[in-house]
Amino acid sequence: MRNETTAHVPAIRLWQALCGGAELPTRQYQHIIHCIACETLATQIGDALDDIEEALRRNNIGMGGSNADLRLN
Numbered sequence: 001m002r003n004e005t006t007a008h009v010p011a012i013r014l015w016q017a018l019c020g021g022a023e024l025p026t027r028q029y030q031h032i033i034h035c036i037a038c039e040t041l042a043t044q045i046g047d048a049l050d051d052i053e054e055a056l057r058r059n060n061i062g063m064g065g066s067n068a069d070l071r072l073n
Helices: 011-018 026-034 036-058
Strands: none
Touching: 011 036, 026 036
16 A cells, blocks of 8 residues: 555545445545545445435335335425
8 A cells, every 4th residue: 555645535425426426536445445434434324325225115215115105204
């Protein structure tokens, strides 16, 4: 690993990338792989996304089921 210091990937950018909405530059991606703090954050975000998906499924929200017309508000 190089001695260059790369700033941590901003949490919102990491969240967007894990949701498929933003592509991280190679340098940021490599930073996440080698930085324990960023890798841990990525894991926590992934776990949160899994929890959200499970809650939506459990409550039959947005999954195309019989209550698909229900609004979140």
